[in-house]
Amino acid sequence: MTPPRGFPEAEFRDRTDRAQALMAKAGLSALLLTTEPEVRYYTGFLTRFWESPTRPWFVVIPASGAPIAVIPSIGAHLMGQTWLDDIRTWQAPDYDDDGIGLLAETLQEVTPPDARIGVADQMESHLRMPLADFQTLKQSLGARRITGDATITRRLRMVKSRAELAKITCAAQIADRAFDRVAEIARVGIPLARVFRDFQRLCLEGGADWVPYLAGASEAGGYGDVISPATEAPLAAxxxxxxxxGLVWDGYFCDFDRNFSLGAPSAAVTEGHGRLIEATQAGFQAAKPGARICELFHAMTDIVNPGGAGSDAGRLGHGVGMQLTEWPSIIAADKTVLAEGMVLTLEPGVTLPDGKIMVHEENIVIEAQGARFLSSPQDREIRVI
Amino acid sequence: MTPPRGFPEAEFRDRTDRAQALMAKAGLSALLLTTEPEVRYYTGFLTRFWESPTRPWFVVIPASGAPIAVIPSIGAHLMGQTWLDDIRTWQAPDYDDDGIGLLAETLQEVTPPDARIGVADQMESHLRMPLADFQTLKQSLGARRITGDATITRRLRMVKSRAELAKITCAAQIADRAFDRVAEIARVGIPLARVFRDFQRLCLEGGADWVPYLAGASEAGGYGDVISPATEAPLAAxxxxxxxxGLVWDGYFCDFDRNFSLGAPSAAVTEGHGRLIEATQAGFQAAKPGARICELFHAMTDIVNPGGAGSDAGRLGHGVGMQLTEWPSIIAADKTVLAEGMVLTLEPGVTLPDGKIMVHEENIVIEAQGARFLSSPQDREIRVI
Known part of the structure; x- marks a missing residue:
């Protein structure tokens, strides 16, 4: 069943309230947001226009009250449909002052003279504005200081609401259906590039709003990496x-893969796929509220990489939601405590005897009693086309 | 006809040589690249994996010689297929040092102790790495100083090679064919969200690798903005x-739109569309080598916004290529001199008497004798479904 689009205003108020409580603890008078997921998380501003690098977009979360948008006028009409009332615009691009004066004024208006203003500065973040403009902004702020955001937005986003979970679930179900139809589009002799195009078509036919991410490979007995685009090489027995x-429904991603053997799989592929599923199940069993992410890592790596020194992939899964990949990473160093509402991918990889790799991925949500699959968990046996 | 995928190695060498000549003039000992188009421009590294914000990717252009990649090990296999030989990797994500040590070592190795190292810092750029890591990097570099990149990469990318033009042309032809099929998918009563999904499907069927960008609207007698996602509202007479x-073929975008009237258009819509086409043609006529971008702006704005104070869109077109939108912007302040090989969109907008807007967009390339359309230029009369 397709959930409703959007969120009730209460959800955005709640996110903002929780951020403001954490800001008070961290001694921050405001947050300055510059990236798509940050802006959308607090405002609901949903557009593919971020694909254009031309215009910066700013949202200020003050110590109390609703967020303030400081944005190019081209976005005023769409931002006007969100719960925000205070929308300040300039005609961008402006080669003399591309919003920095307006942003500085806004920050000065809503913060005390000795304010600390937080921007995301830790892993998985970046500042989406020109560096030279950031220098100008800092100079315009006088005694106000721009500092890290204490990972406030990252921490809030890690736990999904029911409405967010419904959207991710919808995305995962669409991908499940598309994977079930792969035999319609993939056969020996068809170029991989055509399979990629047709798979995206299946996702759209199944209800995806769009398909921001597709990677894959088709090679004898395994593949070399998991991030490649398609080539024109035809599929072979x-x-x-x-x-x-990673397809999207109403702004939320699923992220999982499927492996298919073209014809009967080799013994190495059969064994490898079996080990991937076993590792995924071990990660699933370990994924309970109160467990730590590193425990999921160890449960899986003991099976796919016993005694090993780690893999090129660098991790065995991650968060997923508004972005294809989100905090945390399933690595030995991650001590995050699992909590209800977290959505994760389990993504073990194996290296086969000849050096080829195989990777399997499922999506799960953490519930009170343990994990629940959002994607349809696969059998030990690899699918055969 | 579909052009070959990829580029001959000579093209990457040439791009690198030209960057290094400009670096010498600007007193830069190296360029540090962190974003997808920058990295791909010099290396050919093409992947949709940039959708994941987790891992930073670095490429260093030294004063002479080939670029050096400093990247997560998950990308080593794919980067190994480019012309680069010097590929340095770490297992990312690493919570203690996510590549910064390796990057600092590399920069120290290839630059003198008093080096100035350029990063993109002007409009349309951002630094794709965590700010805290950037601070650490700067501190690790001692007397070496990170400074602006003198817009070297932006300037080089503005003029397209024949091979780049062939890819953009291919993308534009795919979009043209998809637009010609819109009557198959859009009718009164069909929800706009379904039209969006089906239009992306048409683009894929026509040969698009993927469809990173789609925006639009369907409203009575015009629309409110040009950046909105689809709603479930059905199309109405x-x-x-x-x-x-903005669809992509082999990493290159086209970017244009089409307007359709559902049933006979009103007089205002007919007049508005005619004015858009007239303005586009005026921009096209003005687009000759040696002319300035501001002349294109004035040629178009005199028709769509006579005596006006500018529009919410903020510009009347822009560059297009590896990104949906690229330098320059067609605004009064832009003095860029047109040169052969530049690819632009002409994108005038009108405000109708009732406040609704309409926007039209075509893609052109600048050749020796003047502009040539890459998209099929539209008639004065709006298409009717």
Whole structure:
């Protein structure tokens, strides 16, 4: 069943309230947001226009009250449909002052003269504005200081609301259906590039709003990496075809892959796939509220990489939601305590005897009693086309 | 005809040589690249994996010789297929040092102790790495100083090679064919969200690798903005349906839109569309080598916004290529001199008497004798469904 689009205003108020409580603890008088997921998380501003690098977009979360948008006028009409009332605009691009004067004024208006203003500065973040403009902004702020955001937005986003979970679930179900139809589009002799195009078509036919991410490969007995675009090389008997998609429904991603053997799989592929599923199940069993992310890592790596020194992938899964990949990473160093509402991918990889790799991925949500699959968990046996 | 994928190695060498000549003039000992188009421009590293914000990617252009990649090990296999030989990796994500130590070592190795190292810092750029890591990097570099990149990469990218032009042309032809099929998918009563999904499907069927950008609207007698995602509202008689797509073929975008009237258009819509086409043609006529971008702006704005104070869109077109929108912007302040090989969109907008807007967009390339359309230029009369 397709959930409703958007969120009730109460959800945005709640996110903002929780951020403001954490800001008070961290001694921050405001947050300055510059990236798509940050802006959307607090405002609901949903557009693919971020694909254009031309215009910066700013949202200020003051110590109390609703967020303030400081944005190019081209976005005023759409931002006007969100819960925000205070929308300040300039005609961008402006080669003399591309919003920095207006942003500085706004920050000065809503913060005390000795304010600390937080921007995301830790892993998985970046500042989406020109560096030279950031220098100008800092100079305009006088005694006010721009500092880290104490990972406030990252921490809030890690736990999904029911409405967010419904959207991710919808995305995962669309991907499940598309994977179930792969035999319609993939056969020996068809170029991989065509399979990629057709798989995206299946996702759209199944209800995806768009398909921001698709990677994969089709090579004899495994593949070399999991991030490659398609080539024109035709599928061949004995190939392992892997498709990994991050499709979006109403701004929320799923992220999982499926492996297919073109014809009967080799013993190495059969064994490898079995080990991937076993590792995924071990990660799933370990994923309970109160457990730590590193425990999921160890449960899986003991199976796919026993005694090993880690893999090129660098991790065995991650958060997923408004972005294809989100905090945390399933690595030995991650001590995050699992809590109800977290959505994760479990993504073990194996290296086969000949050096080829295989990767499997599922999506789960953490509930009171343990994990629940959002994608349809796969059998030990690799799918055969 | 579909051009070959990729580029000959000579093209990357040439781009690098030209960057290094400009670096010498600007007193830069190295460029540090952190974003997808920058990295791809010099290396050919093409992947949709940039959708994941987790991992930073670095490429260093030294004063001479080939670029050096400093990247997460998950990308080593794919980067190994480019012309680069020097590929340095770490297992990312690493919570203690996510590549900064390796990057600092590399920069120290290839630059003198008093080096100035350029990063993109002007409009349309951002630094794709965590701010805290950037601070650490700067501190690790001692007397070496990170400074602006003198817009070297932006300037080089503005003029397209023949191979780049072939890819953009291919993308534009795919979009043209998809727009010609809109009557198959758009009718009164069909929800706009379904039209969006089906239009992306048409683009894929026509050969698009993917469809990173689609925006549009369908409203009575015009629309409110040009950046909105689809709603579930059904198309109605009297609507103007606008679809604006940036689809990609082998890493290169086209970017143009089409307007459709559902049933006979009103007099205001007819007049507005005619004015848009007239303005586009005026921009096209003005687009010759040696002319300045501001002349294109004035040629178009005199028709769509005579005596006006500018529009919410903020510009009347822009560059297009590896990104949906690129330098320059067609605004009064832009003095860029047109040169052969530049690819631009002409994108005038009108405000109708009732406050609704309409926008039209075409793609052109600058050649020796003047501009040539890459998209099929539209008639004065709006298309009717």
């Amino acid at each position: 004995g190939d392992v075809l892997m498709l990994d998609t | 009297g609507d103007v349906l606008m679809l604006d797509t």
